[in-house]
Amino acid sequence: MYSKNVPSSFPKNFLWGGATAANQVEGAWNIDGKGISTAEVVKRATSRKNFTFNEVTKKSLEEAIEDTSTITYPKRRGIDFYHHYEEDIRLFAEMGFKAYRLSIAWARIFPNGDENEPNEKGLVFYDHVFEVCKKYGIEPVVTISHYEMPLGLTLKSNGWETRETIDEFTKLTKVLFERYKGQVKYWLTFNEINAAVWGFSGTGALDEGLPVAQKMQLRYQALHHQFIASALAVLQCHEIDPEAKIGSMLARMQTYPKTPAPSDVRAAQLQDQLNLFFTDVQVRGEYPRYMNRYFHDNGIELEFVTGDEETLKQGKVDFLSFSYYMSTVTSDDEDITKVTGNFALGEANPYLESSEWGWQIDPIGLRITLNELWDRYQVPLFIVENGLGAIDELTADKKIHDDYRIDYLRKHIVEMKEAIKDGVELMGYTSWGPIDLISASTSEMSKRYGFIYVDQDDEGNGSLERIRKDSFYWFKEVIASNGEKL
Template structure:
């Protein structure tokens, strides 16, 4: 394996899952602040973040005095970022993928002027990173649409949100142009297919009877927002790189039947549709049939096609956790799995985590080769990782050999993809420090190299502890991926 010199090694976090301080220093609520935790016995496949929400539901959450909303406190990164970044630096990070909470900058999303305290917070975080030689790689929108835009405009279903987003990204590009050189427009943009609320900040009050119409109209607006952000970034920070990101779906046909292979191909096309538009600057031909079959009529303005063409991303990034199997006909006896917007048939040849996410390192190599072959642009692995129930051992340490084994196999396959010719320039492991789950709003599904002493109900000391994987990943970085 031969990762290039200057390869970016680090970890990934998201503001809504780690910062806390959800109503501090002028921050407004985001859609993530309405995500409850439903208890220890919840169905792990019941992803609360993908449920439809109405205005009534949102106000009920905001006024709820009894419910548990872990994303509102996270791991208190807002007050402990210096300690956390120092630990990342000791591990050897040269990149930290993080997000800016949009509603910390524009609390309702539509203000005339930004919130200075929010801007100053990220100035301080970026300065702390740069002090240790850590490059911030910033996601501009990571499931953090300001709740005000959802309540008063209908989120990304309303074209006005495109221009609120453009104003927000222009503000942060100007503010941080000398501190941040790597950007991502939207986290896992394709997850809007699973949830209009989490992916687009869209409430039921604004939708029509044709869900496909609403979904693809919002997607069009997201594409416009991404393209405008790319153009603004290139104008304001000419030496920066700005990319797109998908939750990459890799699947295998259940058999050699042509029907199964066709379904597998079409599911992959649906996934790649998002990067096709953001990397190529136009809609692929296959989507028009989908629109026709579902009575979708995208409302465009005459300048939209040129906006997309002028706003092509510089690189493609992805999250990759698992694979599934595709089959044309499914019955009640078919064993299914799901995770991180992946829904499909269980693969009998793969092992599963405690959350039934199937481990498939070879699928990562396939995904990297497929993306690079399609776009011939640099690739960044924005998320890989294993969520498990870590326990403190009698010796007071966390022995997470299972995480080491998992990441060793995934990084090894990433290296093989590099040897295959893929231009891969970095890897950030998801949840490098324990944080609140996006899908189930729990702390007990832990990904980090660093353990945080807080439970699903926000109780604990919030003390940080290095796991065995912390020391392992430090050696991986020191050796540039040679010592696994």
């Protein structure tokens, strides 16, 4: 319906906050009954500019199981949120958070993934976390699987390669929905579900030594199993807690053509399709036709069982959440200089600046993304990751003057407001890493995102003291003014 009313700013119930993952903050990797997770066998990267997760092989996996090091495997220690959650959430509340996105450590609930009964101590931990959130009026936004499935499922079933893992996942989701009914209003099934096509961290499946074609076959089949598991979880959630909402989560890669040449435009369109395929399935409830040719050309034959198509159709998500860090440029010319960042590979854009890790900064790209996703799906959108990883310097008087982070976030929030004026329905914004944490890709501490500094170095040395940065006070004003004071 045509309306002369154009929104002037963020809605009154906008969910301002921050986002973390259990494997990057919790620590306590081997206490209170917790099992080891797939995230905790990925070695710390040897190169700061290495944007991908270190490959996990059968040999490296055996080494990781024998090794109890938290220096080689920093995600095992995190920032000890397990023992600091009250302090950390209190700091989030001081900033005025309306929402806190966190994930459940699957191996804390089912240590090996295949137990008949959940680990009560794990459930109690999240009871306490949600109680503290409620105390401060913070809405938990809970990711069920964030690159951290129990390693036991890799050893038993090669992760998501086998269909049996669907049953283990829906056993977990049933426990979570029943336990936290009324406490958690917003759920996400899989973090950046498109990461499955990048291998182990997304699939929990070893595929070393396989030819590229077989790797892609395995990964897309694993992804199909995740699609089914997600749809079944949506149906469970709607039945167990009709008041709750459950969404998908995509690592959004905004892609531009290098030139107006039709071949470059088509190359960018293809990259866009390969990125939005995941949400096409989860939001629209079916595989898009354009993937038929992609599967055919790449020799991929997915195995469906009777009822899969109906399950996808019935288990559509309620909203679409996504991460946005950067954009890329592509062309049909393979002989180009590429840049990296959050699973993006593309040509450097001469019109954009880059972070210290080579991630190109494109606030307007966020507005473009919001408009494209809204036009395509017409479901509420939720930005659940966006932020700047940088090296922060702690001064002698324990200050961190991170104007560069404020500048990055300010520019992105301005474009969010413009997208709302464009007509986009945006639920909220949870910046990535409101507190410094272990990097997902490199497992270092030096790459800091937080409004809150954590006194810990890459080797795990430090007091773990929490220190407010300049951006802490800036974001507090942003939230208090509902995005008006930037």
